[in-house]
Amino acid sequence: MKTLAVILMPMLCAAADAPAGIDALLDAARAAPAEFAADAMIRIAALDQLEKARRIELLEQAFRRASGAQQPYKRHATFLRPGSPSGLLNRAYGQDLDAMSLRLRAIEALLPLNGQKARELLLETPPPKTPRLKCEDFLMYDVGRFYDTLESIARQSFTAQEIQAGGPFRWLERFTGAITSPVQVAPVARMLAAASVKDADFRTLVNSFAEALGKVSGDDRSFAYSIPAGKQILALVEELKRRQSSPLPLLEAYRLYLVNNLSAARCADDDAMLGNPGSFGLVTGQAIDQEAQDAVAFFNQSLRMAPLQPIQEQESTPSRLEGVATGLRTCEDAECRAIAEQYRGLVFGENGSAYRPDQIYTPAWRGKVRDFLAALSKWQESAPGAQPAAEHFRMKSAAYSDLLNLVFNGPDRELVLRATLDYLKRNRFQQENRMEWFLPVNALIGRVAMDPVAMGRLADELGKVDDPTIALYVKLEIVAPRTPDRILPLL
DSSP: OHHHHHHHGGGSSSOTTSHHHHHHHHHHHHTSOHHHHHHHHHHHHTOTTSOHHHHHHHHHHHHHHHTTOSOOSEEEEOOOOTTSSHHHHHHHHTTOOSHHHHHHHHHHHHTTTOHHHHHHHHHTSOOOOOOOOOTTOOEEEEOHHHHHHHHHHHHHSOOHHHHHTTHHHHHHHHHHTOOOSGGGHHHHHHHHHTOOOOHHHHHHHHHHHHHHHTTOOSOHHHHHHTGGGHHHHHHHHHHHHHTTOOOHHHHHHHHHHHHHHHTSEEOTTHHHHTTOTTSOOOOSSSOOOHHHHSHHHHIIIIIOOTTSOOOOGGGSSOSEEOOOOOSOOOOOSHHHHHHHHHHHHHHBOTTSOBOOGGGSSSHHHHHHHHHHHHHHHHOOTTSTTOOOHHHHHHHHHHHHHHHHHHHTTSTTHHHHHHHHHHHHTTOTHHHHOHHHHHHHHHHHHHHHHHSTTTTHHHHHHHHTOSOHHHHHHHHHHHHSOOOHHHHGGGO
C-alpha cells in the first residue's frame, strides 16, 4: 500500500496526511454521486490524524448523503448456479453502498466518538419497510445490520444514570413491535436475546415482538429465506427461561407465524431455495443449518412446550404453489455463447482437459488471450437479439474478471487490466446502476493496490483517468488504504 502511495503521490497536491490534501479529496467526494460521496467520507473520517470534531462532522455529512443512494437496502441472491448473476450481485451488494448500509456504517463509526449523536441519527433512520417479494424474485432483503446497530447503541451509548432510568428499554421498545417482514424476525430475536434490560422490561419487549410476529405473512419468498430464524427464537426462549419468564406467549406467536405462512400460497421452488439435495443452495453468508431448515420439525422437537400442540401436516400444507425465480438464466443469445465458448478455449485444450501450467503463457496461448480481448471489445449490447443492458454489463464485466483471474500471474495481466479499465471508463451503465458498475472498478483498484510494484505503470494510468469516480477512489486508496481482507471479497 505504501508503495502505491509513492507511485501516485505526484497526483496529489500535498502529502496524504496534510489537511490540504484531505480537503481536496473531500471536495472531490462531495461532488460525487451520493453513495460514493458517503462511502468516501466514512473512510476519510476513520483517519486518526483528523480531529475528533471533524470526524464527527464528516460522519454526519456521510449519513445525510447516504439517503441519495440508488439502492435503498442491502440484498442477497438466494440461488447460486453457474452462469447466473447471483455471485456477482452478492459481491456488488457486499460493498455496502446501499442507503441503509451507508447510514449504519456512519452511525457505527460515530458511536465511539459521540454516542448521543449516533443515537440521534439512528432515530432519524426509519425501521426497515421492505417491499413484499414475488416468487419471481431471487434477491432477498438483508436488514440484520439495522438491528445489530440498535443493540450496540443500547449497550454502549447510555450513561449509568440513563440505564438506571430505563433508557435502553425505551430505546429498544421503539422498534421491537415494528416488524412487517419475515426478514426481520431473526435479527429482532437476536437483538432481544442480547438486550441488557431489567427482567420486567425484557418481558415487555418480547411480548411486543410476539404480538407483531403473529401478524407477519404474505411474502413466501422472504419467509422461505428466513426459515432458519428458529435458532434465534430458541435462543430468545432460553433467555426468557433464564430470567424466569414464561416463553409461551412467544412460542404461541411463532407457531401462528409458521402456520400462517406454511399454509399460504407458496413458491414452487422453495425446496431449491432451502438447499435441499439437487438445489442451487441458499446464500446467507454462512453454512446452511440443515436442522433449522425444517421449520415444522424444529418447532415440534426443539421449541414446542405444553399446552401448545405440534404443528400438523394439514397446518403446514400450502394452499397452492405458484411461480419460480426468474432472471437466473443468462448468456442465451448467440454472441454471448460464442464469447463463453472462446473463454472455455483458454481453460481447456482441444481434448477437453484443462491446460497444464506448462501449456499456458506459450505464444499460442497468449495469442488466444489477445483474440479473446478483441472479441470482448467488439461485443456490443446493441447487437440484434442482444441481452438487456444490465445483463450485458454483468456478463461482459464478469468475462474481464474471469480473464484477469486466469492471467494474473502471467505476462499479460497488465494488458488485460488496461482493457478492463478502458471498458469501465464512462460506461453508460454507470448511470443506470452505480453500485453494480462500481464493483469491477472497485476490484480493479484493489488489485493494483495489493500489487503496486508490479502494477506501477497501470497505477499511474489509473491516477490519470478522466472519470471523476475512478479518480476519487484511486486517491482514496492512497489516503485511506484498505487491507487485503476488504479487497479480496470483491474479486
